[in-house]
Amino acid sequence: MHGETDTAMPAFRTADEAVEWITGRMKFGIRPGMKRMEMFMEKLNHPERRLKFIHVAGTNGKGSTCAFLTSTLVSCGYDVGTFTSPYIERYQNRIQYNGRDIDDESLLALTNELKPAFDEIAESEWGPPTMFEVSTALALLYFARVTYPDFVVWETGLGGRLDSTNVVTPIVSVITNVGHDHMDILGDTLSAVASEKAGIIKPGVPVVTAVEQPEALDVIRRTAAERKSTLYALNDRFRFEPVRSELDRQTFHFDGPFRRIDDVDITLNGAHQMKNAAVVLMTLEVLRQYYAVVLDEEPFFEGMRSAQWPGRLELVSRSPRMLLDGAHNPEGAETLADALRSIYRYGKLHMMIAMMPTKQHEGVLRHLLPLADTLIVTEPDFFKKAEAETLAELARTTLAELNKTMDVTVEPDWKKALQMLMDRTGSDDLALVTGTLYLISDVRSWMLYRKDSDKGW
Numbered sequence: 001m002h003g004e005t006d007t008a009m010p011a012f013r014t015a016d017e018a019v020e021w022i023t024g025r026m027k028f029g030i031r032p033g034m035k036r037m038e039m040f041m042e043k044l045n046h047p048e049r050r051l052k053f054i055h056v057a058g059t060n061g062k063g064s065t066c067a068f069l070t071s072t073l074v075s076c077g078y079d080v081g082t083f084t085s086p087y088i089e090r091y092q093n094r095i096q097y098n099g100r101d102i103d104d105e106s107l108l109a110l111t112n113e114l115k116p117a118f119d120e121i122a123e124s125e126w127g128p129p130t131m132f133e134v135s136t137a138l139a140l141l142y143f144a145r146v147t148y149p150d151f152v153v154w155e156t157g158l159g160g161r162l163d164s165t166n167v168v169t170p171i172v173s174v175i176t177n178v179g180h181d182h183m184d185i186l187g188d189t190l191s192a193v194a195s196e197k198a199g200i201i202k203p204g205v206p207v208v209t210a211v212e213q214p215e216a217l218d219v220i221r222r223t224a225a226e227r228k229s230t231l232y233a234l235n236d237r238f239r240f241e242p243v244r245s246e247l248d249r250q251t252f253h254f255d256g257p258f259r260r261i262d263d264v265d266i267t268l269n270g271a272h273q274m275k276n277a278a279v280v281l282m283t284l285e286v287l288r289q290y291y292a293v294v295l296d297e298e299p300f301f302e303g304m305r306s307a308q309w310p311g312r313l314e315l316v317s318r319s320p321r322m323l324l325d326g327a328h329n330p331e332g333a334e335t336l337a338d339a340l341r342s343i344y345r346y347g348k349l350h351m352m353i354a355m356m357p358t359k360q361h362e363g364v365l366r367h368l369l370p371l372a373d374t375l376i377v378t379e380p381d382f383f384k385k386a387e388a389e390t391l392a393e394l395a396r397t398t399l400a401e402l403n404k405t406m407d408v409t410v411e412p413d414w415k416k417a418l419q420m421l422m423d424r425t426g427s428d429d430l431a432l433v434t435g436t437l438y439l440i441s442d443v444r445s446w447m448l449y450r451k452d453s454d455k456g457w
Helices: 002-007 015-028 035-043 062-075 104-123 131-147 190-200 214-226 271-291 297-306 330-342 361-371 388-401 414-424 437-449
Strands: 053-057 080-083 095-097 151-155 172-175 207-209 231-233 239-246 249-255 260-266 314-318 321-325 349-354 374-379 407-413 430-435
Touching: 015 104, 015 131, 035 104, 035 131, 053 062, 053 190, 062 080, 062 151, 062 271, 062 297, 080 131, 095 131, 104 131, 172 190, 172 271, 190 214, 207 214, 207 271, 214 231, 239 271, 249 271, 260 271, 260 297, 271 297, 271 330, 314 437, 321 330, 321 437, 330 361, 330 430, 349 361, 349 388, 349 414, 349 437, 361 388, 374 388, 374 414, 388 407, 407 414, 414 430, 414 437, 430 437
Parallel strands: 053 151, 053 172, 080 151, 172 207, 207 231, 321 430, 349 374, 349 430, 374 407
Antiparallel strands: 080 095, 239 249, 249 260, 314 321
């Protein structure tokens, strides 16, 4: 009968079922390429064509950059959609409107709506869309059909060129930096990684970047020139000047091609956050010049000051003092080490770490082990992870090369490891939980809410 399809049961009855289906697709892995996304957009009537995107790529700093952009635009009176990854507490964190998670009703309705398109693509030669592709399509539907934001702050998942988010044409592109991460997928040199990130540069769309390594910046300059995109590079078209840096408050001056802005305050910690904030100011200046975006002084300064980003230099406990930081690549670890030297005061530093099974562990350990007094190696509650014993062995080898002796404890159960960490942290000491964001997510949910995290990439 013809009418049967109209009354067919929806694929999912609750938001939890929908989330379980989407996150369950994670085990099928990452499959770079744009074809499935393009088919998705066609079948869903091109929601991506109705929105104004600020597309953000980079090895580190994407999340903080998105947080600054969202906070400031919302503070200045604009409606903002934000798509980020991976999330720290629950799946819904990754799709937000004005800083609030997607509501369960919309999530359920839109997942049921995109499921038939998913099934059709799955039958094609391109195979079923990945977890990230489904999430990207869901975000686009939510913004284009439900919330209608003025701007969408749009974070890439992996790389840029072949990332599912690259199905959009933004009004400005941002490349925070280039470093050693996902090199198994993106290429084994900084130039190769830069080339993937530069894939988000679209013809005629301005680009803002803080990339500094000459070989990586050359790639971005060349790509921007080929695509006739105006490039605003740090220390070329814009710069920042630190004024003061203390715990939970940093101030800097910004100097750009259109104007100077003095005494910008931020509460995110670490010198790198001033650089991220400067990139954001340049991006907002582009919006002001090209799109007449109004940034009144008071809400603008308040938006920059109130931006928060969980799991990055975040103090989740004061007794004992416990700092969380997702430093999962050498550049992130170097940034964390700088912050530990310059911002935090402590007697002993007790470190707990877990990693994913990629290749950059030694670089991370080389930056952090010189600062630690004790180390606990554990594993996140996730189907992929670096074995604690293997990581501990690498830590012992690295310590020997650094001529340093230290107690290295192996405890694969992260909750037991966390208890050990807390027990050994004295009142003057600092406990540090670092490495993969999957561990940060576990520990953060447990410390703040006493519940397990329902994370996913």
